[in-house]
Amino acid sequence: MKKRWKLLTLLASSLIALTGCAGFGGIDLDSVGEEDTVSYFKVALNQTESHPSFIALEAFAEELYEKTDGRYVVEVFPNEQLGSQQEVLQMVKSGAIEMAIVSGTQLENVNVDFRVLNMPTTFSSIAHQIDVLQQPEIVGDLFASLEESENITVLGGYTQGERHIYSTFGPVTTPDDLNGKKIRVQESDMHIRMIELMGGSATPLSYGEVYSALQAGVLDGAENNIVSYLTARHFEVAPYLSYTTHLVGLDYMIMRHDLLQAMPEADRELLYEAWYDSMDHHTELWLEETEAAKAETEAGGATYHEVDNEAFNEALQPIVDQYVVTDYQKSLFEAIRSADTGEGSTN
Ligand code: GCU
Secondary structure: OOEEHHHHHHHHHHHHHHHOOOEOOOOOHHHHOOOOEEEEEEEEOOOOOOOHHHHHHHHHHHHHHHHOOOOEEEEEEOOOOOOOHHHHHHHHHHOOOOEEEEEHHHHHOOOHHHHHHHOOOOOOOHHHHHHHHOOHHHHHHHHHOOHHHHOEEEEEEEEEEEEEEEEOOOOOOOHHHHOOOEEEEOOOHHHHHHHHHOOOEEEEOOHHHHHHHHHOOOOOEEEEOHHHHHHOOHHHOOOEEEEEEEEEEEEEEEEEHHHHHHOOHHHHHHHHHHHHHHHHHHHHHHHHHHHHHHHHHHHOOOEEEOOOHHHHHHHHOHHHHHHOOOHHHHHHHHHHHHOOOOOOOOO
């Protein structure tokens, strides 16, 4: 994928004009005009510019650019500018864009084995999750499983942290409090079941539509991490957050497989290096950003509530038997559970 630099600059400036803002990893476009050929990768993201995923992707872009002496320019498009996660997954597959951050729930709709990593009870903490992500003997086959069928390679992931229920109507203490309440979930059959087991009635919806649905009263609540609770401004319309901690979620960086294969091996290694550094950077940012987001949402009127975690954990137990079914899924689940050292566990 090589383009002449002038073309790239033209394209980049028209995109900036079109979208108003896109991240170039702090790269000064004027300073790179001497290159004859440059590879240009677009990354789709559904978060705002203040979200840790945007910041870590910008750092990835910058590091790759520097490591390759400007031969690779990665442009990050935040705020669903290129489409919802469901749409951008198709765009990577078709080659319309090169990379995207998508939630694990999107990948389970392509290969159900990804469910194992999107399930309550799989990861007991962020530390456990990040540790597993760094073990190719556990996740390597899964990450390569979409290469032939979808032309997608999973490079790795960013944590979504601990997810909790928040509502428009008040604190939730036990599953009974969710009775008859419409709670938004990501587009996943398993997550629909998850909310049903937790006592509520699930409404799948794409991320960008949640704020207005909460505001309009179409939804009574949603579930997400505290960082997104702030950056997507959901706290303004659903100010009661209850610490259900029902899930440690995971986002994935996906990339066109043919493109990755076509890169010279040395460049591919540099890309992986920059990506792994960005994963570390993201994890470092995550905990401090979660604390800061809590403080900021509280200052904006949100309140935080303890729940009966035992009651929710017990309600969620059947999910494993329902969704961990094949031999491969069972061995993946077991390998992940056995890798849990208990360090950093919060629930
Ligand atoms: C988190 C996650 C996103 C996901 C969103 C959602 O913010 O990082 O990838 O889209 O949750 O609930 O849809």
